[in-house]
Amino acid sequence: MGRDILRNIQKDFLVEFRSRFALNVSASFAAIVTIAISLTAGGVPFPVPVQSILLWIVIFFSAMNGLSHIFVREEDQATALFLRISVSVDSIFISKFIFNQVFMVIILAVVTPLFLFFLQVQVQHVAYFIFSIMAGGFSIAAATTILAAMVAKAGGKGSLFTIISFPILLPVLWISISSTSAALSTPPPTGGNLLFLLAFSGFISVISFLLFRFVWLDD
Amino acid sequence: MNKTEKMNTAPYTITGEGLARKFGRNTLFKDICLSLSTGESLSITGPNGSGKSTLLKILAGLQNPTAGNIGLASNGPIARMEWHAHIGYTGPLVNPYDDLTGWENISFAARRADAATRAVLLLDRFNLDRHRDKKVKHYSSGMKQRLRLILAVLNDPPILMLDEAGTNLDTGGTALLHSYLESVQEEKIIILATNDTQEEKLCREVIRLG
Amino acid sequence: MKVIPTALKSVYLLVPVAIIMAFLWAPPAQVLGDASRILYFHVPLAWVSILAFIVAGIFSIAYLVDKKHTFTGLDEKAYNSAALGLAFTILTVIAGSIWAKISWGVFWNWDPRETSIVIILLIYIAYFSIQGAMASSENRGMVGSAYLILAMVTLPFFAFLVPRIYPSLHPDPIINADRKIFLDDQMRSTLAVAIVSFTMLYCYILHIMNRMMKLKKHIEEIYHDAD
Numbered sequence: 276m277g278r279d280i281l282r283n284i285q286k287d288f289l290v291e292f293r294s295r296f297a298l299n300v301s302a303s304f305a306a307i308v309t310i311a312i313s314l315t316a317g318g319v320p321f322p323v324p325v326q327s328i329l330l331w332i333v334i335f336f337s338a339m340n341g342l343s344h345i346f347v348r349e350e351d352q353a354t355a356l357f358l359r360i361s362v363s364v365d366s367i368f369i370s371k372f373i374f375n376q377v378f379m380v381i382i383l384a385v386v387t388p389l390f391l392f393f394l395q396v397q398v399q400h401v402a403y404f405i406f407s408i409m410a411g412g413f414s415i416a417a418a419t420t421i422l423a424a425m426v427a428k429a430g431g432k433g434s435l436f437t438i439i440s441f442p443i444l445l446p447v448l449w450i451s452i453s454s455t456s457a458a459l460s461t462p463p464p465t466g467g468n469l470l471f472l473l474a475f476s477g478f479i480s481v482i483s484f485l486l487f488r489f490v491w492l493d494d
Numbered sequence: 495m496n497k498t499e500k501m502n503t504a505p506y507t508i509t510g511e512g513l514a515r516k517f518g519r520n521t522l523f524k525d526i527c528l529s530l531s532t533g534e535s536l537s538i539t540g541p542n543g544s545g546k547s548t549l550l551k552i553l554a555g556l557q558n559p560t561a562g563n564i565g566l567a568s569n570g571p572i573a574r575m576e577w578h579a580h581i582g583y584t585g586p587l588v589n590p591y592d593d594l595t596g597w598e599n600i601s602f603a604a605r606r607a608d609a610a611t612r613a614v615l616l617l618d619r620f621n622l623d624r625h626r627d628k629k630v631k632h633y634s635s636g637m638k639q640r641l642r643l644i645l646a647v648l649n650d651p652p653i654l655m656l657d658e659a660g661t662n663l664d665t666g667g668t669a670l671l672h673s674y675l676e677s678v679q680e681e682k683i684i685i686l687a688t689n690d691t692q693e694e695k696l697c698r699e700v701i702r703l704g
Numbered sequence: 705m706k707v708i709p710t711a712l713k714s715v716y717l718l719v720p721v722a723i724i725m726a727f728l729w730a731p732p733a734q735v736l737g738d739a740s741r742i743l744y745f746h747v748p749l750a751w752v753s754i755l756a757f758i759v760a761g762i763f764s765i766a767y768l769v770d771k772k773h774t775f776t777g778l779d780e781k782a783y784n785s786a787a788l789g790l791a792f793t794i795l796t797v798i799a800g801s802i803w804a805k806i807s808w809g810v811f812w813n814w815d816p817r818e819t820s821i822v823i824i825l826l827i828y829i830a831y832f833s834i835q836g837a838m839a840s841s842e843n844r845g846m847v848g849s850a851y852l853i854l855a856m857v858t859l860p861f862f863a864f865l866v867p868r869i870y871p872s873l874h875p876d877p878i879i880n881a882d883r884k885i886f887l888d889d890q891m892r893s894t895l896a897v898a899i900v901s902f903t904m905l906y907c908y909i910l911h912i913m914n915r916m917m918k919l920k921k922h923i924e925e926i927y928h929d930a931d
Contacts, residue, residue, distance in 0.1 A: 278605075286591070286602040293593050353589045357645075359556065360578045360588065361603045421854065425847050429837040438833050439851070442826035446861060475861060482857050486850040488575075489768050493557055494842050519928045558771070 279366035297344035305337040305386040313393035320395040327455035343436040346427035368487040379416035404458035411451030414476035421483035505532040512562035535684040537697035544704030546687040554583045584646035585657030592631040635662040653683045718901035730894040739806045746799040748902035756789030761856030764849035779845030784913040
């Protein structure tokens with residue numbers, strides 16, 4: 276099983292980074308939106324809550340552009356059957372889950388610095404800020420992996436992925452926004468919110484793992 | 495390693511009882527019973543749309559029958575989720591990754607430690623060694639078919655299920671395929687879904703659908 | 705075969721009784737007066753919505769576990785129950801916002817409980833989008849059921865956790881002067897009857913929907929055999 280996962284991750288990285296399609300789209304989207312916000316603001320800094328809301332909106336939509344691609348590509352290029360007979364179904368889920376986490380980290384690494392740079396954000400608690408961003412990103416990628424598989428099975432149609440991900444991610448976004456605000460303001464933040472995020476994403480990952488075979492295998 | 499040795503020695507049995515598949519409200523086939531052990535071979539023939547590929551997929555555990563039971567055993571039954579490790583399946587819908595080279599596709603499918611050495615021999619045997627570092631999207635359809643066959647037999651599976659194995663192959667390719675199938679007939683279960691009379695003759699038993 | 709089980713026919717009696725009790729028998733609450741009678745509709749509607757979503761989830765689990773499809777149409781029963789759940793949720797929101805208008809002066813103010821119910825609405829609207837997108841797919845049942853299970857297990861996070869983490873204006877302060885929900889025996893029994901009758905109403909409609917689905921299939925089969 277470990278070997279299966281490794282082979283599949285290696286293959287996914289090879290395929291994805293050879294075309295860099297999803298990554299390019301997500302990163303350019305993030306850059307364009309951030310610059311557009313900064314441009315329209317005309318150099319006036321936003322209040323803290325607005326900053327964190329904008330940051331998470333940009334992260335959410337950048338992620339929505341790329342996170343489903345890892346499954347949709349298998350269906351689009353009709354390689355799903357080859358994947359199915361080469362790797363066990365549990366390994367498929369785990370390797371795609373890991374891939375999406377890495378993908379999310381890359382998006383965060385693009386979006387966050389751009390955002391800090393263009394929108395004059397003052398981070399008060401650096402460690403807490405980084406931890407909030409990472410925990411929020413982890414939860415987004417964890418909760419959407421199985422949704423991406425469902426969307427792929429539904430033909431990967433347009434904005435379906437965003438439609439089905441948004442309500443499930445709302446609490447994640449909500450808590451990420453409030454903990455990011457806390458990291459940007461002066462009073463010292465507490466960790467309760469982040470624990471909720473980790474509990475939620477852990478729980479949803481386990482359920483997704485159990486449900487994945489029903490979604491991915493043909494009836 | 496111990497496990498692989500066992501895989502090669504213990505005989506395998508595939509059993510199907512009362513298999514049926516409906517597609518929407520159309521019944522493709524029903525009441526198909528079969529039992530095959532290592533050393534036996536079966537061809538599934540029938541006109542287009544009679545359900546050859548579907549039956550083969552059901553036997554490979556890639557699709558569920560609408561009714562009936564299907565089992566795979568070797569020293570005790572094997573869990574459905576593990577079948578893919580024992581069955582070498584290929585068909586027109588098994589597409590290798592276009593953006594990867596032939597060799598990268600092979601490395602992805604390689605499950606056994608000795609797969610790399612086997613792959614070199616197979617590439618040589620199927621005359622694909624010159625193209626191993628080309629991306630699959632630049633392959634001709636015949637080359638792609640050869641790659642499919644290599645991928646199916648790569649891990650030396652004890653069961654081979656080939657759907658339209660001879661499609662797009664030239665005379666040389668067909669001859670290679672037939673000689674390969676003859677050479678492994680004693681040690682494997684072979685199931686072919688085909689309309690080619692020559693391939694049909696390679697197998698000892700026949701199911702005619704439709 | 706009985707078309708409708710006798711137990712379900714009791715809705716014809718229960719629902720009118722509940723309505724009469726709610727409007728005529730139960731006394732008005734101290735602060736809200738007669739407007740408080742909406743309680744006997746809002747609470748049962750909310751309960752039935754959650755019940756319908758849980759039933760949809762249970763049908764879905766049964767569908768995934770029942771690999772041989774011994775029971776037919778479990779996925780469609782789950783679909784029907786989710787559809788009813790969605791309808792009842794919308795009614796809950798309508799009843800709730802009327803109540804909010806009377807007691808807080810606005811129809812909508814993003815109170816955490818209102819927020820949760822909007823999230824739930826969005827989740828199940830998403831379910832119908834994905835089912836719509838897969839109209840002709842063989843995996844429709846499997847994917848839909850997996851989504852319903854995922855939705856069901858995340859419900860507690862939304863329906864219970866969120867309102868408790870964030871302070872709420874919701875029920876407590878608004879019914880009586882001592883800022884606690886206080887229901888006297890008459891109010892309590894009215895509420896109980898209303899909950900039972902709405903639950904029966906849900907079962908009754910679900911039964912009819914499932915039957916319609918079965919008949920539709922049956923007709924299609926007859927039509928097909930005639931070809």
